[in-house]
Amino acid sequence: MKLWRSDEAKGEQLLRRLETRGRELLPAAFEERVRDIIGAVARRGDAALAGYVRRYDLKGLEAKRLRLRGTVSGVEEVGEPFVKAVELALANLRAFHEPQQTRGYALELQGSELSVRVRPLDSVGVYVPGGAAVYLSSLLMAVVPARIAGVKRIAVVTPPRAFLGSAELRYLLDRLDLREVYLMGGAHAVAALAYGTESVAQVDKIVGPGGRWVAAAKRAVYGICDVDLIAGPPEVVVVADGHAEPELVAADLLAQAEHDPDAVAVLVTTSRALGEKVIKLVTTRLKKTARDAAVRSAVRKWGAVFLVRDLDRAAELVNRIAPEHVELMVADPLRVVDRIDNAGAIYLGPFSPAVLGDYVAGANHVLPTAGAARFASPLGVWDFVRRTSVVRVAPHRYRTLARAAGTLALLEGLPLHEEALRAGSRGTL
Numbered sequence: 173m174k175l176w177r178s179d180e181a182k183g184e185q186l187l188r189r190l191e192t193r194g195r196e197l198l199p200a201a202f203e204e205r206v207r208d209i210i211g212a213v214a215r216r217g218d219a220a221l222a223g224y225v226r227r228y229d230l231k232g233l234e235a236k237r238l239r240l241r242g243t244v245s246g247v248e249e250v251g252e253p254f255v256k257a258v259e260l261a262l263a264n265l266r267a268f269h270e271p272q273q274t275r276g277y278a279l280e281l282q283g284s285e286l287s288v289r290v291r292p293l294d295s296v297g298v299y300v301p302g303g304a305a306v307y308l309s310s311l312l313m314a315v316v317p318a319r320i321a322g323v324k325r326i327a328v329v330t331p332p333r334a335f336l337g338s339a340e341l342r343y344l345l346d347r348l349d350l351r352e353v354y355l356m357g358g359a360h361a362v363a364a365l366a367y368g369t370e371s372v373a374q375v376d377k378i379v380g381p382g383g384r385w386v387a388a389a390k391r392a393v394y395g396i397c398d399v400d401l402i403a404g405p406p407e408v409v410v411v412a413d414g415h416a417e418p419e420l421v422a423a424d425l426l427a428q429a430e431h432d433p434d435a436v437a438v439l440v441t442t443s444r445a446l447g448e449k450v451i452k453l454v455t456t457r458l459k460k461t462a463r464d465a466a467v468r469s470a471v472r473k474w475g476a477v478f479l480v481r482d483l484d485r486a487a488e489l490v491n492r493i494a495p496e497h498v499e500l501m502v503a504d505p506l507r508v509v510d511r512i513d514n515a516g517a518i519y520l521g522p523f524s525p526a527v528l529g530d531y532v533a534g535a536n537h538v539l540p541t542a543g544a545a546r547f548a549s550p551l552g553v554w555d556f557v558r559r560t561s562v563v564r565v566a567p568h569r570y571r572t573l574a575r576a577a578g579t580l581a582l583l584e585g586l587p588l589h590e591e592a593l594r595a596g597s598r599g600t601l
Contacts, residue, residue, distance in 0.1 A: 173454050173475035175447045178440075178489055186476055190436070190493045193474075194542035197404045198388050206359045206388040213363035218370045224360035230332040238371055240335070240353040245342035254340055257532065258347065261309070264534030265316040272553035273320060283566030290557050292322035295373070297365035297397075299380035302334025302357055306341055307381060313536050313551060314379045314400075315348050321556035326350060327375055329365060331357030357382075362389035366396045379538070379551065400551055404542035405470075407436035407496040408526055409515075411486045411508065414443040416501035417522060421446070422453035424499055424525050425475070426467060433469035436495065439477045440486045447477040487511035494545040497526040514545045575601045 176183035212220040225238065247255055278287035298314045301307055311328070318326055328345065332355040335341055345353055354361065354372060362382075368374030378390060379400040390399040408428040412421050425437040441447045454475070458468055480486045487508060490498055494514035502508055505520040512518060516539030519526050530537050538551035565573060574593040578601050581589035594600055 173451050173471050173477060175444070175451060175477040175479060178478045178480045178485060183478060187478075187489065187492060190438070190474070191543060193436070194404065194544065197402070197542055198384060198391065202384065203388045203392070206385060207392050209359045210363040210366075210389060210392050213360055213369065214367040217368075221356070221360055221364050221369050221371070224358070225356050228358050228360070229356050238354045238356055240355060245339040245346070247343070249339040250343045254343075258312070258344065261312055261532045262316065264532055265312060265536075266320070268534035269317045269320050269536070269553050272317070274554065274557070276559065283569050285562075285564040285566075287562045289560045289562055291560065292324070293318075293376045293398075293556050293558060294323070295325040295327065295375040295377075296323050296556060297327045297329060297375040297378040297380075299357075299361065299378065299382050299386055300328060300330035300334060300341065301380075301382045301386065302331035302337075306330075306334045306338045308338070308340055308344055309531050309537065310381050311341075311344055311348070313538050315350070317536065317551060317553045318379075318556045321553045323556050325352065325373075325375075327352040327354065327365065327373070329354045329356055329361040331355070357386075359385045359389035359392075362386060362393060366393035377556070379555070381538070400538060400555060401540055401544065401548060402542075403538075405432040405434040405436065407438075407541055408499060409436075409438045409440060409490055409493055409495040409497070410499045410501060411483070411490060412439060412441045412443070412446055412501040413483065413503060414446055415503045416441075416443075416446060418446055418449035418453055420522050420525075421501060422450045422457065424527070425450070426454060426457055426471075427525070427527050428497065429467045429470035429475065431466075431470075433466045434473060435466075435470040436474040436493075437470060438474070438493065438495070440480055440489050441477065442480055442482060442486065444479055447479055451477060483508050484511065490515065494540075494543045496539045496541045496545065497529070499524070499526055516540045516545045516548075516550055570598065571601065574598065 176186060274290055276288040276290040296318050298311060300311050315326060328350050335355055362378060364372040365375045365378050375397060377398040381403050387402050391402050406428050410421050410424055421439060425439060429435045429437045439447060439450055454471060458464055478489055483502060490512050491514045496516040498512060498515040498518045500508050500520050501522055509518055509520060517529055517535060519529060529535055536550045536552060540548035578590040578593050
């Protein structure tokens with residue numbers, strides 16, 4: 173981790189790399205391999221799915237046995253602290269997400285009636301990864317808003333090693349009353365949910381984090397079904413002034429770096445002294461951490477300290493990076509927060525670390541990454557509904573509207589549109 177002045181050439185060069193980091197997520201050759209898997213499952217259904225499951229998930233497991241049948245873990249297997257943590261997270265998530273419900277609206281426009289009707293999706297697939305870690309919290313983040321939205325069918329896919337190795341996951345599936353659970357992971361699991369097979373019913377939307385295989389598969393099936401986000405590695409930008417505690421800043425940077433060897437951990441500060449202290453603390457901590465390989469890789473690749481002249485410039489840098497998480501460790505975070513437009517989530521002050529947001533604060537932790545905060549939003553209830561426009565034109569308004577529509581249709585070279593406006597009892601324009 174090095175300190176750069178944001179206005180020097182090398183600092184600007186790193187900023188540009190951060191702005192375009194999303195281009196490095198999924199190489200073309202890798203995406204082609206994923207498309208081959210998806211195509212095979214789409215064409216051959218269970219026959220292809222079973223082959224990928226045997227190859228990648230668990231040898232000897234047949235497609236007809238993919239679906240879990242009633243295996244759960246009790247409280248005695250997971251412990252009371254875990255149960256209490258889950259209940260706190262559930263309560264806060266529900267409180268935060270329930271106000272997001274929308275019932276649409278209706279209006280009258282010169283005698284015509286226009287409305288937006290809101291209905292929940294019929295079915296959602298939730299991916300629970302099982303690689304370096306089993307992200308139980310992501311299951312909560314997906315299921316709570318989906319249930320509030322009114323989704324009736326929720327199917328879960330998770331690698332067998334994640335399910336078999338985690339009593340907590342088994343308990344949580346039971347606690348959330350999730351009864352459609354398939355023991356499979358990777359691109360083939362995404363394909364099965366998107367296209368459906370003899371054993372797996374198709375879903376309308378797929379949500380949940382995963383590695384490159386899952387991200388590439390979600391991108392490939394978009395359009396067959398909806399997806400939440402094409403997620404990249406976790407990210408945090410900490411904005412700090414001279415009032416911030418270096419230990420807190422360093423700890424929060426390392427916490428995000430712990431997730432993934434390509435995680436982004438950046439400090440933007442007005443204080444050179446603070447930046448230099450943070451670099452020393454990060455360097456010292458890296459010598460002690462048990463997961464040093466992934467953390468070292470993240471810090472080496474994306475770890476940086478940018479020195480800026482003031483907090484206005486700091487906000488400019490944040491908006492350019494458009495990170496997943498932003499932490500404002502400054503004397504007056506309310507003076508800065510409204511200047512930040514491009515961020516998945518913003519955490520104010522030393523007692524609001526992103527780590528709390530990962531688990532129990534209440535806001536959703538499924539957030540845009542890789543610069544997608546420029547145009548995307550956190551997962552919420554609104555992601556599990558579909559909106560339908562309903563139009564009823566008043567007869568006395570028809571002729572005026574039809575004349576205007578006919579003019580535009582002819583300009584676009586669509587004469588049959590104009591004819592439709594004059595057909596039958598609609599009369600002439």
